Amino acid sequence: MAFLTSHELERYDRQIRIAEIGKGGQEKLKKARVFIAGAGGLGSPISIYLAAAGVGAIRIVDRGRVDASNLNRQVLHWNDDIGRAKADSARAKLARLNPAIRMEAIRDTITPENVAQLVAGFDLIVDAMDNLPTRYLLNKTAIEKNIPFFHGAVHGFEGRAMTVIPGKTACLRCMYRGPIPEETFPVIGVAPAVIGSIQATEVIKWIVGIGALLENRMMVYDGLAMRFTEFRIQKNPDCDHCADTSGKD
Amino acid sequence: MGVQVHIHKTHRVSTDGKDVVQAEGNCVEECLEHLVKQYPGMKDVLFDKKGKLRNIIEIYLNHESAYPDELKKTVRDGDEIHLTFMLAGG
Numbered sequence: 001m002a003f004l005t006s007h008e009l010e011r012y013d014r015q016i017r018i019a020e021i022g023k024g025g026q027e028k029l030k031k032a033r034v035f036i037a038g039a040g041g042l043g044s045p046i047s048i049y050l051a052a053a054g055v056g057a058i059r060i061v062d063r064g065r066v067d068a069s070n071l072n073r074q075v076l077h078w079n080d081d082i083g084r085a086k087a088d089s090a091r092a093k094l095a096r097l098n099p100a101i102r103m104e105a106i107r108d109t110i111t112p113e114n115v116a117q118l119v120a121g122f123d124l125i126v127d128a129m130d131n132l133p134t135r136y137l138l139n140k141t142a143i144e145k146n147i148p149f150f151h152g153a154v155h156g157f158e159g160r161a162m163t164v165i166p167g168k169t170a171c172l173r174c175m176y177r178g179p180i181p182e183e184t185f186p187v188i189g190v191a192p193a194v195i196g197s198i199q200a201t202e203v204i205k206w207i208v209g210i211g212a213l214l215e216n217r218m219m220v221y222d223g224l225a226m227r228f229t230e231f232r233i234q235k236n237p238d239c240d241h242c243a244d245t246s247g248k249d
Numbered sequence: 250m251g252v253q254v255h256i257h258k259t260h261r262v263s264t265d266g267k268d269v270v271q272a273e274g275n276c277v278e279e280c281l282e283h284l285v286k287q288y289p290g291m292k293d294v295l296f297d298k299k300g301k302l303r304n305i306i307e308i309y310l311n312h313e314s315a316y317p318d319e320l321k322k323t324v325r326d327g328d329e330i331h332l333t334f335m336l337a338g339g
């Protein structure tokens with residue numbers, strides 16, 4: 001078990017005081033290795049809160065450069081970062097937020113050819129992507145490698161989150177009905193702030209081993225109505241991603 | 250009686266702003282047909298030119314995913330249908 005230094009005991013004191021976390025939970029967080037796919041609207045709050053919580057190692061991957069139109073929601077990136085690689089911007093901010101963690105930011109596109117290598121050695125995968133094809137690629141990879149997958153997506157004032165535990169729960173692909181057209185989605189920053197925070201909460205709970213995860217549950221957030229609605233998702237026995245792994249136990 | 254069909258915010262332009270529409274039918278498909286009869290604009294929202302449910306549309310029956318074969322699912326008086334769509338943004 002990872003040993004906590006006196007500095008860490010002080011830094012994480014407020015969350016160590018939470019009965020469900022304690023020193024043991026903080027040690028689990030320190031030992032954890034989290035892969036975050038995307039350093040945009042969702043990736044910003046996810047990475048910020050996981051770094052702040054003391055997750056020991058974070059790898060964040062993003063292919064893009066900071067654009068002015070990102071700044072309404074991608075709070076990792078600031079005005080001075082326009083034109084800078086998001087990976088570089090993310091690395092700089094997160095390293096300043098918590099220099100004690102192992103922070104790795106990679107500028108790359110997640111593809112079928114490199115995804116296995118990118119996630120190798122990581123305990124879980126967090127979905128902070130801006131498109132469905134890459135989400136499905138990550139979902140498939142997570143199931144093949146038996147790595148928990150934390151899904152999130154946003155649109156406008158709305159968002160959703162679901163946690164996929166390979167071999168146990170429904171996956172993102174279980175409801176797949178076919179490709180959908182890509183769009184430049186509308187979004188206000190507070191939507192990914194809410195959903196990214198939910199994903200980070202799920203990650204922390206899974207690492208520490210506490211609470212009830214969003215397993216077989218799609219949590220849908222409507223910021224305009226200020227309402228959370230929960231939908232049950234059944235495992236699809238014919239799912240082309242998870243049926244072979246999970247349907248035979 | 251019948252069922253309550255919950256309309257997603259972005260689709261309410263086709264239902265005169267209504268967030269919930271009453272519909273009748275023995276299965277989801279019949280309820281959606283009744284919905285379209287009341288609000289014809291919902292036809293293009295839900296179905297493509299060949300009459301196939303659009304890939305982006307999600308249907309939940311009594312807060313549970315109706316996939317697969319959503320349209321064939323049996324409904325009873327008092328049931329709730331939620332129509333929403335896949336989100337892709339991040």
